[in-house]
Amino acid sequence: MASPDAPLLRALNGDRPERTPVWFMRQAGRSLPEYRELRVGTRMLDACLTPDLAAEITLQPVRRHGVDAGIFFSDIVVPLRLAGVEVEIEPGRGPVFASPVRTAADVDRLTSIDPDVVAQSAGPIKEAIRYVTQELGDVPLIGFAGAPFTLAAYLVEGGPSKEHMRARAMMAGDPASWNKLAGWLAQVSHAFLGAQIEAGASAVQLFDSWAGSLSPAAYRKSIAPHSTAALAGHDVPVIHFGVGTGPFLDDMRLGGVADAVGVDWRMPLDEAAGIVGEDVTLQGNIDPAMLQAPWPTLEAHVRDVLSRGEAARAHIVNLGHGVPPETDPDVLTRIVELVHEAQ
Amino acid sequence: MASPDAPLLRALNGDRPERTPVWFMRQAGRSLPEYRELRVGTRMLDACLTPDLAAEITLQPVRRHGVDAGIFFSDIVVPLRLAGVEVEIEPGRGPVFASPVRTAADVDRLTSIDPDVVAQSAGPIKEAIRYVTQELGDVPLIGFAGAPFTLAAYLVEGGPSKEHMRARAMMAGDPASWNKLAGWLAQVSHAFLGAQIEAGASAVQLFDSWAGSLSPAAYRKSIAPHSTAALAGHDVPVIHFGVGTGPFLDDMRLGGVADAVGVDWRMPLDEAAGIVGEDVTLQGNIDPAMLQAPWPTLEAHVRDVLSRGEAARAHIVNLGHGVPPETDPDVLTRIVELVHEAQ
Numbered sequence: 001m002a003s004p005d006a007p008l009l010r011a012l013n014g015d016r017p018e019r020t021p022v023w024f025m026r027q028a029g030r031s032l033p034e035y036r037e038l039r040v041g042t043r044m045l046d047a048c049l050t051p052d053l054a055a056e057i058t059l060q061p062v063r064r065h066g067v068d069a070g071i072f073f074s075d076i077v078v079p080l081r082l083a084g085v086e087v088e089i090e091p092g093r094g095p096v097f098a099s100p101v102r103t104a105a106d107v108d109r110l111t112s113i114d115p116d117v118v119a120q121s122a123g124p125i126k127e128a129i130r131y132v133t134q135e136l137g138d139v140p141l142i143g144f145a146g147a148p149f150t151l152a153a154y155l156v157e158g159g160p161s162k163e164h165m166r167a168r169a170m171m172a173g174d175p176a177s178w179n180k181l182a183g184w185l186a187q188v189s190h191a192f193l194g195a196q197i198e199a200g201a202s203a204v205q206l207f208d209s210w211a212g213s214l215s216p217a218a219y220r221k222s223i224a225p226h227s228t229a230a231l232a233g234h235d236v237p238v239i240h241f242g243v244g245t246g247p248f249l250d251d252m253r254l255g256g257v258a259d260a261v262g263v264d265w266r267m268p269l270d271e272a273a274g275i276v277g278e279d280v281t282l283q284g285n286i287d288p289a290m291l292q293a294p295w296p297t298l299e300a301h302v303r304d305v306l307s308r309g310e311a312a313r314a315h316i317v318n319l320g321h322g323v324p325p326e327t328d329p330d331v332l333t334r335i336v337e338l339v340h341e342a343q
Numbered sequence: 344m345a346s347p348d349a350p351l352l353r354a355l356n357g358d359r360p361e362r363t364p365v366w367f368m369r370q371a372g373r374s375l376p377e378y379r380e381l382r383v384g385t386r387m388l389d390a391c392l393t394p395d396l397a398a399e400i401t402l403q404p405v406r407r408h409g410v411d412a413g414i415f416f417s418d419i420v421v422p423l424r425l426a427g428v429e430v431e432i433e434p435g436r437g438p439v440f441a442s443p444v445r446t447a448a449d450v451d452r453l454t455s456i457d458p459d460v461v462a463q464s465a466g467p468i469k470e471a472i473r474y475v476t477q478e479l480g481d482v483p484l485i486g487f488a489g490a491p492f493t494l495a496a497y498l499v500e501g502g503p504s505k506e507h508m509r510a511r512a513m514m515a516g517d518p519a520s521w522n523k524l525a526g527w528l529a530q531v532s533h534a535f536l537g538a539q540i541e542a543g544a545s546a547v548q549l550f551d552s553w554a555g556s557l558s559p560a561a562y563r564k565s566i567a568p569h570s571t572a573a574l575a576g577h578d579v580p581v582i583h584f585g586v587g588t589g590p591f592l593d594d595m596r597l598g599g600v601a602d603a604v605g606v607d608w609r610m611p612l613d614e615a616a617g618i619v620g621e622d623v624t625l626q627g628n629i630d631p632a633m634l635q636a637p638w639p640t641l642e643a644h645v646r647d648v649l650s651r652g653e654a655a656r657a658h659i660v661n662l663g664h665g666v667p668p669e670t671d672p673d674v675l676t677r678i679v680e681l682v683h684e685a686q
Contacts, residue, residue, distance in 0.1 A: 163631070163632065163664065164632075165631060165632035165635060165667060166632075166635060168630070168632035169632045169633065169634075169635035169636045172630075172632070172633060172636050172640050172644070173633075173635070173636030173637050173640040174637075212587070213609075214609070215608060215609045215610065215611070215630075216609075217611070244555070244587060246590055247589055247590065247609065247610070265558060266556075266557070266558045266559075266590065267558065267590070268558070268560070287511070287515075287558075288506070288508060289506065289507075289508035289509075289511035289512045289515070290512065290515060290516075291512075292508060292509060292512035292516070293512045293515050293516030294516050294517075297515050297516040301515070321506065324508060
């Protein structure tokens, strides 16, 4: 069981621990040779639903890098699979759905599935998490889920898309179907987060990776209420993450529901702190592109991120988006050392 | 020869013509059945370099939709092909380069090519443009080129990429190579725009489609000077377009070099006008996603765009990004009629 004094949890509660906590989105994954070895012959969603595999993959980066949190190895479409939706993750492409959800009838069919099924069928997830949290000891485990908009962007399109136009068209052209779909997805994500917390996750993060394709007005009207529903009412701290969400960063606080807000690499943390104020912790915002730059450039960038992060009530170091698969893992370890030493 | 009283040119010069001008990025292309028919059996770059094909494709949407401008059918990598760079456009993927430009030595090799070669080998382009401008009569033709950052994003990566990390890493980690590369690309784009103007283009547009992946600070320091060099010194009005550039929209004016600035769908035009002030025309900003929405939703959106556009010194109606290939062309014609009638 993670200690409440763990730097990550203290930072989420608004304290400034002696050691600034650091972890990386997608730290469990393709950047690690031990991950690639373990995954040979196993499809992504099968790996997510095999407790000993999911547990081992979750633990790998914590052992290797000495990060301040594990993030449970899973995928944002796992709860949809648990709900019985036909979905597969194609290597190099992403989630692909057998039946895109485009019409009012499609939405009715999908949302007739009881979201409680997700929690009821989450046995393998909970088993993996119980083992992981035991192994992690003092280090907290973060559970996660996809935000309603990002999940809907995949579902309506039937797969990955660049500007998520079909989902945005539904939002404007058929708001009743949109709200039904996004409301159902919020319940699904809420149930999936709840299952992870019940099994031992010490914090949860909601990923709205595609929210940056929206105007602030559309975000406020059609998205924020559903993301709030997904994150509200959990009894652990919650982190709300998006990419390109600078133009509506204050809305990402979800009216105070989020204990921490993620900031990508586009906006410096001192500016972000000025926008979101004193009631929220900031997480981020190392530019993943800098992982490919020579170390002196990267080191100067990390120090700059740390220094600007002092403007926030508390700061959890992370990348502005996930670890790119081609990243040299030794560079990540070096960043952890730098962050832990730099006081 | 286009009339200086053409609504597009008046709007670029800061007037408000009786009829608000409208055209669409990628209006010449896959949304038109007559285009798809004409392209059968011809590779994209071959079509761009075959004068009668490029001319006919340019004219198709002007005839069909009655838009207020033609945009020359080409691709941002055409000048690189003219300079002798090995590049192909793969259907469904985008530009792919035989040799990515990643190291200082790669940059030295590429930039040893004299950018004047582009103008010297632009014969087929100029031939097509001379024919097009004759056919267009009063309707102006817009020439275009890729901005140094967007071109570099493809070149450094070797093909399309999501967050353009290799180019951004070079920018931070090896600024000397970056500035050499971007400076050379600015000369190449400048030469390509110059050739189009010489042959009869009445205005030009610089496309920085990927600039939105940059922080405002990086844009200002490493990009704006090169885009300025590409656009400065032409004797026709210039339009500067980017996607996701709201956070540094004022910088997109390039210190006054741009006569018009493009605004994607994320920021309403009245807000954009407040940022860029009275010295620049705004172009945009219909959300391409709305082309898939029912007509009443789209009509209300277009009227909202027109009404907010009144806050700018002048307004050229366009989409916030290019026409999606699956667009019903009749919807575009209907938008043109709506814009022309709505006074």
